[in-house]
Amino acid sequence: MRLLPEPSAQSLRLLFLFIFVMGVTPSPALTAGCPDRCVCDDQLVVQCAGQELTQFPNDLPLATRQLIISNNRIVDLPALQLNYLSDLVYLDCSNNSLTEISESTFGNLRKLAYLDLSFNTLLQIEDRTFGPLASLVMLRLTDNPSLGEIHPDAFSENMALQVLDVSRNNLTALNISSLIALPALRSLGLSGNPWSCDCDTEDLCLWVQIEDEGQTVCHNPPELAGQRLAEVGMQLRADCHQGLGYWDYLFFIAIGFVIFSAGTVSAWVMGVLMVLYERYSKRKSEELDSDDEDDRGGMGGGGCGGGGGNQGNGDLSKPDMQV
Ligand SMILES: *[C@@H]1O[C@H](CO)[C@@H](O)[C@H](O)[C@H]1NC(C)=O
Numbered sequence: 001m002r003l004l005p006e007p008s009a010q011s012l013r014l015l016f017l018f019i020f021v022m023g024v025t026p027s028p029a030l031t032a033g034c035p036d037r038c039v040c041d042d043q044l045v046v047q048c049a050g051q052e053l054t055q056f057p058n059d060l061p062l063a064t065r066q067l068i069i070s071n072n073r074i075v076d077l078p079a080l081q082l083n084y085l086s087d088l089v090y091l092d093c094s095n096n097s098l099t100e101i102s103e104s105t106f107g108n109l110r111k112l113a114y115l116d117l118s119f120n121t122l123l124q125i126e127d128r129t130f131g132p133l134a135s136l137v138m139l140r141l142t143d144n145p146s147l148g149e150i151h152p153d154a155f156s157e158n159m160a161l162q163v164l165d166v167s168r169n170n171l172t173a174l175n176i177s178s179l180i181a182l183p184a185l186r187s188l189g190l191s192g193n194p195w196s197c198d199c200d201t202e203d204l205c206l207w208v209q210i211e212d213e214g215q216t217v218c219h220n221p222p223e224l225a226g227q228r229l230a231e232v233g234m235q236l237r238a239d240c241h242q243g244l245g246y247w248d249y250l251f252f253i254a255i256g257f258v259i260f261s262a263g264t265v266s267a268w269v270m271g272v273l274m275v276l277y278e279r280y281s282k283r284k285s286e287e288l289d290s291d292d293e294d295d296r297g298g299m300g301g302g303g304c305g306g307g308g309g310n311q312g313n314g315d316l317s318k319p320d321m322q323v
């Protein structure tokens with residue numbers, strides 16, 4: 001009799017324990033796919049910031065729309081795992097140890113609108129790195145102290161890009177030919193880079209005028225160090241286009257010589273022609289004078305008849321002479 005209540009108490013305790021466990025830990029349906037040390041909220045926002053992660057989190061829910069992996073020590077963004085997340089809209093990778101981003105890294109993230117790669121150790125940005133990100137609106141690429149090179153066509157396909165920030169990197173030049181063509185771009189952060197203000201950055205200096213906020217200054221050459229890019233733009237334009245090269249001078253000398261010799265030759269020819277004409281007209285007038293004298297002599301012999309009569313007389317006199 002005493003043994004009967006004991007199993008029932010045991011089973012009740014087990015039941016309570018089961019209910020307690022069920023109540024405290026999330027249901028298996030919610031935990032499935034949420035990575036270790038991350039918090040998954042409604043399966044759409046995955047928050048893994050500041051968890052000392054050294055690798056990109058595994059088992060991310062496929063429907064993730066926001067992924068925050070900032071403040072970790074992640075060294076690599078694996079293209080395969082990242083590109084399963086085709087609904088991703090927001091990706092914050094700031095403050096990690098990323099050194100390289102390749103063209104395939106973001107190959108399938110066509111809905112991504114916000115990307116933060118600030119505070120990493122990127123060295124360079126290659127051609128079409130962000131090419132597949134057709135919906136990208138904001139790209140933060142600041143505070144990568146060794147980032148010294150951005151390919152001219154790195155952003156050329158990001159037609160939705162509105163805000164680009166490349167402040168506080170190690171950039172000395174930036175080819176703006178493809179940035180100018182981006183239809184939506186309205187803000188470009190350039191400050192805190194060691195810009196080299198020479199003829200290669202002339203376009204950038206001239207273009208930056210609207211965007212400049214004071215910290216965008218030249219680092220080189222020493223005589224321009226500390227001057228704002230926007231201020232040296234006009235000076236660079238003057239310096240880079242005024243100087244004439246050796247061939248320019250040679251060209252001008254050749255042109256001058258051609259004009260000079262053409263002038264000399266034409267003056268000489270004109271002189272000769274004028275002398276000839278003068279001689280010709282002199283001879284002509286002399287001939288005319290002698291003709292006049294001849295005429296005057298004939299008229300004297302013909303008596304007082306008219307010109308025609310005189311000729312008639314001549315004609316008529318011919319048979320007379322023959323007779
Ligand atoms: C980067 O993350 C570390 C922790 O991993 C944190 O101590 C540090 O303040 C963060 N730096 C920035 C600039 O957010």
Ligand SMILES: *[C@@H]1O[C@H](CO)[C@@H](O)[C@H](O)[C@H]1NC(C)=O
Pocket residue numbers: 145146147148170172
């Ligand atoms: C920045 O670039 C210069 C060369 O342009 C290089 O000498 C220097 O080491 C770079 N700085 C960093 C932190 O990589």
Ligand SMILES: *[C@@H]1O[C@H](CO)[C@@H](O)[C@H](O)[C@H]1NC(C)=O
Pocket residue numbers: 152153175176177200
């Ligand atoms: C900028 O890039 C374009 C396209 O890659 C190239 O044609 C042009 O020469 C470059 N300009 C400078 C100043 O390097």
